[in-house]
Amino acid sequence: MRHKQGVWYKHLNRVGQHKNGHDRYYFRPKQFRGPLPAAWKMPAVPLRSSTFLQSYAEALTLWNTMQQDPTCTGHTQVAPGSLAEAAAMYKASHGFSLLAPATRSVRRKRLEGMIDLYGAAQVSGLQQQHVNKDLSRFDGHAARNHLKMWRHFAKFLMTEYGIADPTADIARPKVAQSDGHEPWSMDDIAVYRDAYAIDQSARLAMELLYWTGARCSDACRLGPGHVTKDGWLSFKQSKTGGQVDIPFDRPLPAFAQVDAGDLRMLHACLDAQTDKHMIFLSEGQQRGANRGSHRDEKNLSNLISMRAKGCGLQNRTAHGLRKSRAIRWAQAGSSSLQIGAWTGHTSLGEIERYCRKYSRRAALTGGAVTQTK
16 A cells, blocks of 8 residues: 555455554555464554554564465465465455445455355365354354354355355354344434534434434445535445445435434534535544544444443444434334435335334324424
């Protein structure tokens, strides 16, 4: 990567942020296989500081040594026909590139963890029992997600290496029934609003997530440029690629009138921000952040959870705000299609569960729900 002042940092990858606000970096060449040496984890200091430059120089020196001496600690040679070779080809494949960025990131991490254990094994000998052995390291949803990685990887192996599908007869791991992230109640929203003023970034983040019902991966990149001339907040979802259009500066549909006050609150927060940028949720006021840079999705998710806990709200998350928006529209009597158009849900079945579970009270009160002031 190239630093904005012209310094070229080869093999350096940015992965989130440290708690002190500095970007988190790892030194990792694309062709490297194996666990990262400790020297490749860059310190939590500014990118152009002498401490960072010294650590980077040590990491680069270690990599040069590894290339000259394959027995050097941390380096794993890639044998022809091995799972490690196949994984490198898979990550560079067109099929892998078609996955959503967030999905690629998760799949890549799981794939590399598996390769660290079994990368030397030959693809030709891969069977169902070997996949089951790898899956046995996980339980519940983690096992399901790992199986998803294996199934997509197996399709690539079938095409490129001509083997039988080693995941064909593997059933999805069972998980405990759960409603997942807890939705926020109207009282929760009121408590949060009382705790944080409209000019604070934590308040703006909550209002944006609550009004749009967007995922963190989308909300962290929204800005004035996503507002159309006729007042829609319009964007494509990073996870599904689906189009979402939400009323932002235009008349609301009938079912959304009940929460018109939430939109007014969002605009009040945006107007109160003294440091405005091309994105709504900028980190320009945060110590150590690049001026005007946007929060990543993990940073935004952690911000909401920590600030909610700070005002006494336990187990309240950013994704819970997304569920709350869908629930509010279900309570207001909107259809599954209307809710899906607003939140971008692709599964109408999931939306219908919201409608069945949370619209009962509205049905008993003649469709009336508490109006946002």
